[in-house]
Amino acid sequence: MSENQVNADPLKLPSNFGMLEDPDGHARITGPCGDTMEYWLWIKENRITKVSFTTDGCGSSIVSGSMAAQLAEGKNLKEASQLQQEDVLKALGGLPEASRHCALLAANTLKAAVANFNDRMKKESDINAEIEI
Numbered sequence: 001m002s003e004n005q006v007n008a009d010p011l012k013l014p015s016n017f018g019m020l021e022d023p024d025g026h027a028r029i030t031g032p033c034g035d036t037m038e039y040w041l042w043i044k045e046n047r048i049t050k051v052s053f054t055t056d057g058c059g060s061s062i063v064s065g066s067m068a069a070q071l072a073e074g075k076n077l078k079e080a081s082q083l084q085q086e087d088v089l090k091a092l093g094g095l096p097e098a099s100r101h102c103a104l105l106a107a108n109t110l111k112a113a114v115a116n117f118n119d120r121m122k123k124e125s126d127i128n129a130e131i132e133i
């Protein structure tokens, strides 16, 4: 795929598009362009077992969101939290200059969902520590 092509069929959403029930991690971010991306994670034993996303954005945001989800699935939390815009762009074979920010929104939202899981775990351990006192 050349850097000016976007591999998105507007009539067919990727299979990882949509919500997950009872997510372990979740985040929603609206980027400066006004588009919103949202991720849901299932996590087991420090590893992301399932990722889904939605966006109200353009085709580039759909392919970016889907690719970031695919890149994160199966990774441990540390690996997933290191996902960068460039990783998404590289895996996609590039995006047009005007759409590169879609990959940034995807990577940032996915990392925010991992951070959300870590926050939940910390709060849970804080609560358990309080109960033990």
Ligand code: FES
Residues within 6 Å of the ligand: 031, 033, 034, 035, 057, 058, 060, 061, 099, 101, 102, 105
């Ligand atoms: S144009 Fe904003 S995420 Fe694609």
